[in-house]
Amino acid sequence: MKLPATMCPKPDLARHIDSARLYENEKIVSDAVRDSGVSRSEVFVSSLDAIDDSLKNFGFDYLDLYLVHSPLPGKEKRMAAWRALLAARDAGKIRTVGVSNYGIKHLEQIREAGLEMPAVNQVEIHPLCQQRDIVRWCRENGIAIEAYAPSIRADFSNPVLQDISTKYQRDPPQVLVRWSLQHGFIPLPKSSNPDRIRSNAQVFDFEISEADMKRLDALDRGKAGGISWNPVDAE
Known part of the structure; x- marks a missing residue:
């Protein structure tokens, strides 16, 4: 599947693996990447939650995409988590930062704080659940939509x-x-x-x-x- 050019390890390649500590599959994914014979730079790996722990589990120097899993902790904690994610990106631990399950209100709070917007919002999308208002807002603001449970x-x-x-x-x-x-x-x-x-x-x-x-x-x-x-x- 084709990713936005800014998110792809190479413009013509899209090996995208979605992971999370909650799934307990980070170590399995890292082993599979190493055993595949495909260069790490040609695999796009994303994860959720606790950056340093995830990097340790993967045994990678960086992750291509990291997401804040949900907006549930409330505005103060959401904003603190987003600032921490941007700092981790600036420190080279992450290539791209995004969010998951964020509604328009949550995204607008990031913009109103004058912070860099997410590159990605991962939400449930399929014909029965199209969440068109969120999709429209994200597209108007240059945020890619990842569709889980497709x-x-x-x-x-x-x-x-x-x-x-x-x-x-x-x-x-x-x-x-x-x-x-x-x-x-x-x-x-x-x-x-x-x-x-x-x-x-x-x-x-x-x-x-x-x-x-x-x-x-x-x-x-x-x-x-x-x-x-x-x-x-x-x-």
Whole structure:
């Protein structure tokens, strides 16, 4: 999947691995990167929470992207965390800084404080939960959108999704990832199944028509369509 040029290790490459201490997969990811034979500079690794601990777990000198996981601690702690993240970036520990699950209010507070804006906001995005107001605000302010849970946690029962999948002779997850890409999002599909991981990447040899994109867009239920933790309205 294509990342903004400022976030890519190389302009023509996008091996993006999303990690977090909460997932307990940082050490596994670092081992996989080393065993892959691919240069560290050609793998884009992101993580959440506790920078120094994450760097220790990975055994890396830097991370490409680091995110504040949520806006829940309240404004004072949010702003302190953001300033700390910027300082860590300036110290060379992180290449790019961003946030996750931030609503417009939280992003505006960063701007009003005169601080550098996030490069990324990672939020739940899929046809049932499009969060269009947040997407619109981020695009107007140059913030890339990473879409987590793009495959709706494997709930493929929607008849429109089923019909479009049959039409294009594609698995529902491939249609969902393709929908996300065509909207300019950075989808983060998750799977522990090697066949499914490969399948999720095989989405660049077809395109969903404008009419079928509109059918999927019409499934939007706003935040009510979310199937994950979605604290975008937190104080």
